[in-house]
Structure formats: C-alpha cells, structure tokens
Amino acid sequence: MxxxxxxxxxxxxEFASKERPCExxxxxxxxxxxxxxxxxxxxxxxxxxxxxxxxxxxxxKVPQVILKAFEGGKDK
Numbered sequence: 001m002x003x004x005x006x007x008x009x010x011x012x013x014e015f016a017s018k019e020r021p022c023e024x025x026x027x028x029x030x031x032x033x034x035x036x037x038x039x040x041x042x043x044x045x046x047x048x049x050x051x052x053x054x055x056x057x058x059x060x061k062v063p064q065v066i067l068k069a070f071e072g073g074k075d076k
Contacts, residue, residue: 004028007043008050 004013004025015024029045045051 004044006046006050008045008054011046011050013046 001014001016002021003015004021005011006028013025013028015021025044027047029048029051031043031045031051033041033043035041043054045054
C-alpha cells in the first residue's frame with residue numbers, strides 16, 4: 001500500500017494502489033528541490049503550515065555575533 005509522509009510533521013497518508021493519488025492527497029503539497037545534475041528530491045506536506053515550517057527551517061540562520069556587531073551602530 002503506497003504511503004506519503006509529511007516532511008514537516010510526519011503525518012502519514014496511506015492509499016490503495018487502485019486509488020488516484022490526486023484524489024486521496026487532495027490539499028497536500030509537493031515540493032521538488034533540484035540537488036544537482038539529475039538529482040531531484042521531493043518533499044510532501046499535509047498543509048501550508050507544515051510547508052511554511054519546513055521552509056523556515058531551510059533558511060540559514062545569521063549567527064548572533066554578527067547581529068550584535070550591528071547593534072553597536074544604532075546609537076551613533
């Protein structure tokens with residue numbers, strides 16, 4: 001039995017081989033990310049909230065030491 005798992009919250013959706021994924025997964029989102037030559041990864045999400053959470057986790061974080069360096073210039 002095919003299964004799709006949300007890449008953010010882990011929610012699982014199973015469906016029979018005879019069922020159409022487009023009907024069973026209505027409302028789900030799939031994102032494809034190119035990783036290189038002929039390398040594509042697919043991510044599934046059960047909601048826009050899960051997609052948003054996943055995207056936010058992919059954004060590189062700015063180290064606090066860099067942010068603090070800019071704070072010194074506020075009063076000048």
